[in-house]
Amino acid sequence: MTKAAVFGTGSWGTTFAMILAEAGNRTILWGRRPELVEGIQRAHTNLDYLPGVALPTSLGATTDPAEALDGADFVVLAVPSQSLRLNLAAWREHIPRDAVLVSLMKGVELGTTKRMSEVIREVAGVPEERVAVVSGPNLAKEIAQRQPAATVVACVDEEVAARLQAACHLPPWFRPYTNPDVVGVELGGAVKNVIALAVGVAVGMGMGDNVAAMLMTRGLAEISRLGAALGADPHTFAGLAGMGDLVATCTSPLSRNRTFGERLGRGMTLAEVIAATKQTAEGVKSCESVLALAKKHDIEMPITEVVVGVVHDGMSPSEAGMLLMSRSPKPERYGL
Numbered sequence: 001m002t003k004a005a006v007f008g009t010g011s012w013g014t015t016f017a018m019i020l021a022e023a024g025n026r027t028i029l030w031g032r033r034p035e036l037v038e039g040i041q042r043a044h045t046n047l048d049y050l051p052g053v054a055l056p057t058s059l060g061a062t063t064d065p066a067e068a069l070d071g072a073d074f075v076v077l078a079v080p081s082q083s084l085r086l087n088l089a090a091w092r093e094h095i096p097r098d099a100v101l102v103s104l105m106k107g108v109e110l111g112t113t114k115r116m117s118e119v120i121r122e123v124a125g126v127p128e129e130r131v132a133v134v135s136g137p138n139l140a141k142e143i144a145q146r147q148p149a150a151t152v153v154a155c156v157d158e159e160v161a162a163r164l165q166a167a168c169h170l171p172p173w174f175r176p177y178t179n180p181d182v183v184g185v186e187l188g189g190a191v192k193n194v195i196a197l198a199v200g201v202a203v204g205m206g207m208g209d210n211v212a213a214m215l216m217t218r219g220l221a222e223i224s225r226l227g228a229a230l231g232a233d234p235h236t237f238a239g240l241a242g243m244g245d246l247v248a249t250c251t252s253p254l255s256r257n258r259t260f261g262e263r264l265g266r267g268m269t270l271a272e273v274i275a276a277t278k279q280t281a282e283g284v285k286s287c288e289s290v291l292a293l294a295k296k297h298d299i300e301m302p303i304t305e306v307v308v309g310v311v312h313d314g315m316s317p318s319e320a321g322m323l324l325m326s327r328s329p330k331p332e333r334y335g336l
């Protein structure tokens, strides 16, 4: 039987572990906090991240990385992006030689501007054929409540992608598609969080659907421009990991990124919003690394730029709106 070790007992790590367990894989969750791990083992609940959700009784949990990794075929990583490097360095000695490392994370590393699959390859010392990414319109809470969802499993090795697809295919609940375009799938997931912050700010300011549609569409243009510079397949951005995830995240009140932006748009200070945010809103940190990555490749990302301004540099939401709307007029496909 295939074994999956899932690192991170947050909302998505736990939900994806539920899928893997119910799809018939021997699945174990690694978590930092003994009381949370004990709740999963004994009461089959994760009260902090998925209250009211009954976890499969077959789903194991441990605080010991060596126990989680022993005999694992898939090592699934679902910790906050900025913590991956340090965590993985502590786990790597226990990772089985042939295991496939799977990123569920949607961020870009600060400082290095590396995507999560790049960090994994570097820290674990594994070739790209053994690194996969899962990304798509996957709001964890909806999936944990057993609403249907689809996702994308990306790996340059199509046989590995197909194996992971089979491992997490759970009809009629969870439907994974494969895609060899790791760069595009990963970028779609990371950059949509930045655009969701922008949409949230606009919603918080009382703006309507025209503004949200404008930001989403021009946001997709930013994602596509950056993707083209990094060698992604442009078709990926029209798919689930591109437009699909952008729409889900920018329109759902369940999105932590959109909610974060909405609070800023309503006039809360950054410190107040951070204090009110209990879970990971990756775009808050990744907006800076995405912008740095864009600058490295000489790509214009005006929405990302004002998100960095509002979140980190004291720019007011109305100033950000003014800046975007006062840019020189251009053909729609400018820069694409």
Ligand SMILES: NC(=O)c1ccc[n+]([C@@H]2O[C@H](COP(=O)([O-])OP(=O)(O)OC[C@H]3O[C@@H](n4cnc5c(N)ncnc54)[C@H](O)[C@@H]3O)[C@@H](O)[C@H]2O)c1
Residues within 6 Å of the ligand: 008, 009, 010, 011, 012, 013, 014, 031, 032, 049, 078, 079, 080, 081, 083, 087, 104, 105, 106, 107, 138, 139, 140, 141, 278, 279, 280, 282
């Ligand atoms: N929640 C979703 O709907 C969803 C869906 C798809 C992808 N993702 C992505 O999955 C990743 C994980 O998100 P999540 O929603 O599960 O986050 P979460 O905020 O719900 O949980 C984060 C988990 O990481 C742990 N953690 C926090 N800091 C840590 C550290 N320094 N070292 C180790 N563990 C640490 C927390 O205790 C918690 O278990 C993110 O990159 C997110 O963008 C989330």
Ligand SMILES: O=P(O)(O)OC[C@H](O)CO
Residues within 6 Å of the ligand: 106, 136, 137, 138, 139, 140, 193, 196, 245, 248, 249, 254, 255, 256, 257, 258, 280, 281, 282
């Ligand atoms: O809650 P968010 O904003 O982190 O978004 C969650 C998922 O990435 C949606 O696919």
